[in-house]
Amino acid sequence: MTTPSSMFGGDPGTATLARISTEFDAIARQMSTVSAEFAELRRIVAHPDDPGRDTAPVSQPAPHTPTPGLTPPMVATPPRAPGRPPGTPPQPWTPSRPPFFPPRQATTAPPPPPGAAVPTPMPRPPIMPPPTTPTFPPTTPTFPPAGPTPRVAAAARPAGPSMSERIGAAAERGLIGKILATAGVGVTLIGVALLLVLAAQAGILRPEFRVAGGAILAAALVAGGMWLRGRTDGRIGAIALTATGIAAGYLDVLAATRIYEWLPIVPGLGVAGLVAAGGLVLAHRWRSEHLGLLVVVPLIVLAPVLAGGLDTTLIAFMVVLCAASAWVQVGRDWIWLHTVRLAAPTIPLTLVGLVGLAGWNAPGSSDPVFAAAVAVVVVLGVGGALLSMSTTRHREVVAGLASATTIPALFAGSAMHLPGAVILQTSIALVLIGTVLIGSGFIGSGAATRVIPDSVAQIWSATALLLLFVAVLVTFDGTVAVAVLLGLATVTGLVARTWSTTSRVLLAGSSVIWAIGFAALLDAAPPYVLADADLIGRAANLEVVVASLFGASGALILAAGWARLTDERVSRAAHIAAGVVVVYALTAISVTAGVLVGGPDGFLAGHVLATTCWMALAGAALAYARRRGGAARTAAVTGGLVLVAAAIAKLFLFDLATLDGIFRVIVFIVTGLILLGLGAWYARALQDDPAKSRSATTV
Structure with missing residues (x-):
């Protein structure tokens, strides 16, 4: 029997080379077929409209005829999958495409004749798996295309209507007719x-x-x-x-x-x-x-x-026009017509006040017609706002217009005699305050009688406060005006604390008035005057004492109000500022009152009292810290200790050099006793409360 080894001289390597040569021939024929198919595809793409070319026969590779005596190629065993441990039997493998050669047909050898020796088949060489060539990614670097990167074109916006289309749309809306009319x-x-x-x-x-x-x-x-x-x-x-x-x-x-x-x-x-x-x-x-x-x-x-021209006849006519046209607003929410109606008398009345303020001859400056006209216009504005409050969509605007009718009253001092102007301003302010109190349910049965929203109440409250501020400036001057301004700010701060609907507006307004009054107090009694006996002797009066009292109380009230409505940082800053103001106010009260009562000796006694008050304030701050915790306790303790240090510094830097005789002895003894008492009391308080004692050790 002829074997592949005998055909090639019995060399197994020659047989293997023959099989490899046969396989390469089959691969070449397959690649030729693929090339022909790609050429046909390219032709179809280049000539899609030529149907005759689609039926052209495609050359088929010649059938493979195995060479006699050669063993057909065996299917190579696929390489071991990565990650599979060695020794694991391979999984069945299905080729992704048909083999290059058809499977070899099994042939049955004829049986040998009787008595013939059966040849022993030679052992076949072991089939070695084909070497696996590792694949690597291409090493050719890629570069971006030369030149600027093309920008993506933005989506085209739809074209707007042409001029003729706009004119046609305007005509449809009736705009052309309105213009022509x-x-x-x-x-x-x-x-x-x-x-x-x-x-x-x-x-x-x-x-x-x-x-x-x-x-x-x-x-x-x-x-x-x-x-x-x-x-x-x-x-x-x-x-x-x-x-x-x-x-x-x-x-x-x-x-x-x-x-x-x-x-x-x-x-x-x-x-x-x-x-x-x-x-x-x-x-x-x-x-x-x-x-x-x-x-x-x-x-x-x-x-x-x-x-x-501008005279009382014109003013009277405008007031009558405003009153006679009020019925037009019934059932109508015409805000522009309402504005024009109220502006008709308000503008002439304001011009009268401005003319008088400029020093010119204002018509009717001392005539009660001005006061009556202003009062009627304010009543029309406020009354109209109240009547339309439940139906209008512009409540804040209507309330603002009603407040605008009070503008002539701000210039009443230049248009009429002073007592009448003050009475007019105060009366209008009280009417607004009473209207807000009743309309917001503060006086009455509560929410059931509430017809004024919070925004309207805030607008009218601010207007009343402005009128009172102007009335104070018109009525008083000097340190009396300072005391009255600080008193007004203090009272307003108290009202804001108990009246939550307008608290922010009232707090802001009272803070502004208090700041103006306190600045005037600092101008009337600056700190350096309090340290000079001659200067304070000329500047001392009862108004400074009253103003200082209102300044200190107003600072504390406003600080508490802002602390209730704002965050912790604003609250801390407000309390620090209030503490500084209180220290200054107590010093001014002590020294000024001492000068008013005892003259030069009273100046010395006043500073003794001032140092004592500083120590008393420090003790009050430390006592307040006992009832608080956290940041409030830390702030109170810090403030008390700072005040103690300031009192001791004043004692040695000012009192020791300025005071003489018995006053120097008194101030040192009193201050020392207060310090001893504070130290003993605070130490005992900490022993009584171990929790606070532990927290105080960190202060």
């Missing part, structure tokens, strides 16, 4: 003015015909507006025609009053008011705030011309 109003009024004024100068018509023609034109325009109102889409035109007719009526009244002098000033203003009343009736019925503004605004501009 407004222009028509202006042109028509110019024509009426030419009829009444220029025609009179040229002598074209008699005055009676001019005024009558203006009245007829005004009535015709109003009638046309009423007729147009009943037609479809005639609202804009109706408002424009009616406003033009009312304005023409104003001009006609102006001509009859000022140009031809047929009507006195008061009847002329009355006729203009009747014209305005008719226009406001139409505005209320048509539910048009625009028409109401077109009725009231021209009248406000026209009234000074009719009255001939």
